[in-house]
Structures are given as structure tokens and as C-alpha cells.
Amino acid sequence: MIFDRSLDILLVHCQGESGNVLIGGAPEIPGATVLDKMNHLNSVDSSLRLFVTREPRAQVVHTTNLLLEPTRPGADAAFIVLQPDMAHPMSGSNCICVVTALLETGRVPMVEPETLVRLDTAAGLITARARCENGRCLSVSLDNVPAFVWQLDQVIETPKWGAITGDIAFGGVFYAQIDVDQIGLRIVPEAARALAEAGTEIKALLADQVQVRHPEIPSLDDIAYVMFRDYQPDGSVLTCTTLKPGRVDRSPCGTGSSANLAILHARGQIQTGDVRISRSIIGGIFTAEMLGETTVGGRPAVLPRITGQGYVFGRQQLRLDEADPFAHGFAMSDTWGPQVGEL
Template sequence: MQPELKLQLMDTHAGGDVSRIVTGGIRPLPGATVRAQMEYLRDEADGLRRLLLEEPYGIPEMSVDLLVPPTDPKAVAGYIIMEVMGYPIYSGSNTMCTATAVLESGIVAKQEGWQSFMLEAPAGLVHIDAFVRDGVVEAITCGGLPSYIDTYQASIHVPDVGNVNYSVAYSGGFYALVDATSLGFALTLDEERRLSDCAYRIVEAIRAERRFSHYTLGDVGPLPFLHFMGPVEQLADNSYRSRSTTYVHPGVICRSTTGTGTSARLALMNHEGKIRPGDRLETVSLRETGFIGEFTGVRQEGPHQVVENTITGRSFVLNRADIVVNCDDPMVECAGLKHILTSAHPE
């Protein structure tokens, strides 16, 4: 008999974005770093991502995070992020969900009040501060990637949309930042489909015209993301709020405002001289969920002012389950997957 093939999962969400945390069922991956293991998964075992984000197991709006042993002794766990567009090296909402799963699964014992630990993302070490009350994880603060403005106030003509002004930030991926009000959007839930269609047209127009290069990573591919920005409201001397929404893939608008989108906003506000270190921006989604980005510092990297920041939010556990992988199911493609399952015979 063929052994039963299965994965252990913990489904979570942060701000509405669902992250499936793979907690067991995958063999150790080759690679001296989590980044190298991510590249192996991408190039040799993409079946795991496709299995959990496509029918019949998942939908493109979800994300998957595979827990792996850390390669840096400072970290308690490593994690590889998988989304419909591929393998981002960092994500704020996925980091919040992974940190919560690490606590809920007992990899890190919960302590009342604030506690700190490190995770290892493909982008490198990430500092985590977690707040626990009565055994419940109520907040996760994670270090956002250093963010900067690549392009400020460019303009492009977009078919069926018109002339669009945009800036481009890097915050773990390149983001086009677009003022929502200028295009007639109030960033409410009933606009979700129109926001997705509009963002797709803008991103495709920018992709056809230019590419972007990171100052250390080089060419990281075509522009992937667009972040619609609502008006900024000042709540107090160092506190701001803005409605926001992020487009990540044709037909996919994130349910949260995204951590990297919030980091990109901080970079833009710093570039425009509108915030100072210690200031906070709460981004509010179409579903009225929010993340809080804090501008913690700035440094000069060549021509760029690079913004250091943290992102705070909350992740909720939705489900703990075993997924049975039936390779006889005509809707299941086991190529690129079976060789990394612990329950499969070595090939």
C-alpha cells in the first residue's frame, strides 16, 4: 500500500489575510540559509505552493508559510513565504502569522506580557515582540524591511484610466504608490473589484515602460504591487491614520493593508518630510482592519534615504488540521511535491 501523504497546517489570519502555516510533513530542505532553501523550494519543489494555493485545497488570495529549522543560531525558527505571485523574501502579515504560530505551537513558550525572539526569513533575521495576555497572543510587532523611495511623482498614461501620477517605494518588494482620491476612490469595500481592475491596468502600463533595480539586490523582476493611498488624518502630534489597500496579483486585493505596504507609506511620508522618527501611521483596510507602522529611524544608503520601521498587528488562529494529499485525485498534481513529503517513500 502507498503511505498516506499528509501535511500538518495551522491556518491563521492577520488583518483578514489568511496564511497557512505548514508546521509538519515536509522533509528538511537543502540550503545553508533560509534564502537558499526558499530558492530550492521555488526551483525544485514548487508543487507545495501550488497545492495549497490552488483548487481543491486553497485559493489565490491566501498565503503559505513553511516553518523550517533556522540556519542562524539567533533565530528560533525559519520560514519561507509562498504567495500566488511567487516567493517574496519578506511580508509583514505573513511574519505576524508565523510568529503567532510559533507561539501557539509551543516552539516558543508563551510568557505573560511582552516577550521577544528572532525569526529567520529569506530576507534575513526579523526581530519579534509579542504581547500575551491570559495566554492569548494579542499583538505582534515585527521589524519591517528597510524601505526607500525609488521614484517620486512620475506620470504615466494608462488605457481606460487616464494619466496617473505615482511614486515607487521598495519595502520588501517594489510598490507603486497611487493617490486613491485622484482616481475617484474612497477605499470602501464596495469598490474592491474596481480597485483590482484599475490597479491591474496601472501595473501593466508601468511594467511595459520600465523596470526597477534595488541598490543591493539588483533587478528583482517586474513591478509586482500597487498600494492605493487615502488621505492622511493626523490623530495626535506623532500619530496618523490613512485608509489603504494593496493589489498583489490580477484579481487579488489584499484583505489587510499589508505590512510591506505600510512600510512603503512610511518611506513616502519621510521623503515628503511629513513624519519624524517616533511617528506612527495606522493603515486601515477595506474591511476596517489595520496595522500600525512606526518610523524608527533613517540612514543614507548611496542616493537613498532608507527608513527603518516596525509593523504592529494581530494574528488569529483559524484552524489546525492535517491535509491529506491524494495523488490519485485528478485535481491534485504531485509533481514537484511528493519528493519533499516526509510521509512519502524516498524516490
């Protein structure tokens, strides 16, 4: 078998959430900044994203992070989150996967007991502190971009559940965060299919009811995810982020946890130095700490730190073949969900 052209992919997960890292073979992506490159992937040429995120090479749960040379001074690397629906600017679990891959492959030299890694993303510069021992990355703490509230208690009209409310906030991408009891479900593994369908249905409704725009990055102007939440008596939050076309995040969701810190701060429930635990639908844990306060475009914002762990579990080589009839991939509703036709 001839592999004249191929993609080299490191298989990584963070608390069960796939965050594979494309470490070699990718074409040059046009653009002066990572944001420009992401916009090119979304609006000009989506072929690379489709190749690595859809069948027959991937399933709905797969994310591939495109590793790039940084465009910001002082950054060690850059990445873009490639998912089946589009390329996204930031993801906490995927960022943890990228840092783990960079260190455990030696692309960024590992320094024990802690290595500092600066990552260029379309959402801004991320500073990661990785705890390292015996050549392994044991945990990663991300100093995320500032998180802020767009609207608290936003009313969302739905045909199925009537008028429900959610908080709209930015934590690297925009979220609608909704108390799960409003849709009559619980955040448990056996409800994953129903949660995924509810989240994608609500996301479609939000497009006509809520307009968002990052005050400093105008092209970030859509609500990327609906996150269901269930606040616990001990102060932790049980999370379930839903992703188009119809699945749930296996991790506690780093950008969602960042947005949650902004919401809690806006409600006067946390202050600088406070730590909250985020738990996923399968029991994974992130810690979310509020490091301080700032502003974004005149809006009050918080500085979040998200800590979790990633695991490198394999390696994959994908052959690039011009004769492949499914070079752009495909997705079917039997496993991808009822809204697959909207991809």
C-alpha cells in the same frame, strides 16, 4: 482513509487576511539561505506552492507560510510567503501570523508579558516583539527590514486612466503606491472587485515602464504589488493592496505600511518617533512607527515598526496523494479574476 503523507497547517488570519502556517510535512527545500530556498520555489520547483495555494485545496484569498529552520545565526525560525502567483520574501500580516502560530503552539517558548522572536526571511532578519497574556499572543510588533524610496512621482502611462503618478518604494517587497482618486474609485468593500482589476492591470503595465532592483539583494527585482491609498485628514492612510491575479488585501498591509513610512519621510512629512495609522478596506488597523534612519546601498532609508494582531482559528491536514489529478491545483476566472491566465 490512509494518510501516509500529509501537510499539517495551522489556520491563522491577521485583521481578516489569511496567513495560514505550514507547520509540518513539507519537503526539504534546497538552498543555503532562505533567499536561495525562495528562488528555488520560484524558478525550479513550484509544486509545493501550487498544492497549498490553488483549488481545490485553497482559494485566491489564501496564503500559506512555509515554516523553515533558520539559516541566519540567532534566528528562532524562518518562513517564506507562498501565494498563488509566486513565493514572496516578506509580508507584514503574514509575519504576524507566523509569530502568533509559533508562540501559541509552543514552537517558540512564550514569555509573558513579552516574547522576542527573530525571524529569518528572504528580505532580511525581522525582530518581533509579541505581547502575551494567559497563553495568548495579543499583539505583535515587527521591526521590519529598512524601507526606502526608489522613485517619487513616477509617471505611469495607462490606456484607461491616462498618465497617472505613483511612488515606488521598498518595504520588504517593492510597491507602487497610487492615490486612489486617480482611477476614480474609493477604498470601500463594494469597490473591491474594481480595485483588484485596476491594480492587476497597472501592475502589468509597470513591468514594461519601471525597472527596480534592491541594491543589496539583486534577485528582488520586481514590483510585487500595487497599493492604492487615500490619506485621511487625521494623518492616517486608508490602504488597498492588490494581489495578482485579482484580489485585494484584507489587512492594512505591513510591508506596504513600511514603504509608506519611507515615502512620507522622503517628503519631509514624518521624522524619527512619529507614528501613523494604516487602515484596511474592511477597517483593520496597523500602527506604523518610524524608529530611525539608515541607508540601503547608499539610498536613504527608514527603520519601520509595524504592530498588529493575528488569530489562530483552526487546523487543517492535507493529504499528499500521487494519484491526485490536481496535485498542482488550478485556478478559474469566475473567482480568481480576468488575469488568471497569466499565473
